Amino acid sequence: MIELVGFDGDDTLWRSQEYFEIASSAFEAIVGNYVDLADLRLHERLLAIEQANMARFGYGAKGMTLSMIEAAVQVTSERISARDIHRIVSLGKDVLDHPVELLPGIRQAVEAVAQSHRIVLITKGDLFHQEHKVAHSKLADLFHRIEIVSEKDNRAYARVLGEFNIEPGRFAMVGNSLRSDIAPVVALGGWGVYMPYHVTWAHETGAAIDDADRMVEVADATGIPGAVRTLEERARLQAG
Structure with missing residues (x-):
């Protein structure tokens, strides 16, 4: 019943968020030389600025870097030095240059699913950075198609399924984000x-799932092939 299986990229196939967290901590240390971080709640302010900028800059390291610069200028009342602005730019470059490290067991899981299903990679973020990750993951040849999108929402998934000529009930998505991958x-x-x-x-964070029976949670990559089989059985039972 399930003909196509999609895989997310960041933090599903390869590590990603740790590098952003490292950059965020280093950014706070830089700005902490100018202001009292405890009073400013800088982390929350950075998140708010990133959210406001998302429609302009999109997701990824480049948008994060521009948002960090904007936040640094704001919270320091424009006192931050050119040297420290350059340090913030370097943090963004470090994120862009981080190695592509597959999660344990993910290659075997993707290969197992690919033996019985067409698979597609659906990932979002900066085009060049995502292309770099896909190329260096050495997984690209396993996928029938690679989709790098600006947002992963109902509209984006409906477009992909339409181009595959597949009904939603015959599609399963594997990912680490309830908001972007599952809901x-x-x-x-x-x-x-x-x-x-x-x-x-x-x-x-903070997404709600309309029908929990249409989702299976797994602890790690080893559970993915079995979860797909479980969903196929549920799809068969639902179809009668």
């Missing part, structure tokens, strides 16, 4: 394999 697919009538990551970006 939109379930809302369309599809299925989800949720593999939580130990650290999650604040903007990816």
Whole structure:
């Protein structure tokens, strides 16, 4: 019943969020030379600025870097030095240059699912950075198609499924974000394999799933093939 399985990229196939967290901590240390971080709640202010800028800059390290610069200028009342602005830019470059490290067991899981299903990679973020990650993951040849989108919402998934000529009920998405990977697919009538990551970006939290029976949660990559089989059985039972 499930013909196509989608995989998220960041923090599903390879590590990502840790590098952003490292950059965020280093950014706070830089700004902490100018202001009292405890009083400013800088982390919350940075998140708010990132959220406001998302429609302009999109997701990824470049948007984060521009938001960090804007936040630094604001909270220091424009006192931050050119040297420290350059240090913030370097933090963004470090995120862009981080190695692509696959999560344990993910190659075997993707290969197992690919033996019985068409698979597609659906990831969001900066185009160049995501292309770099895909190329260096050495997983690209396993996928029938690679989609790098600006947002992962109902509209984006519906477009991909339409281009594959597949009904939502025959599609399952594997990912670490309830908001981006699971909730939109379930809302369309599809299925989800949720593999939580130990650290999650604040903007990816707080989603509700319309129908919990259309989702299976797994602890790690080894559970993905079995979860897909479980969802197929549920799809068969639902179809009667």
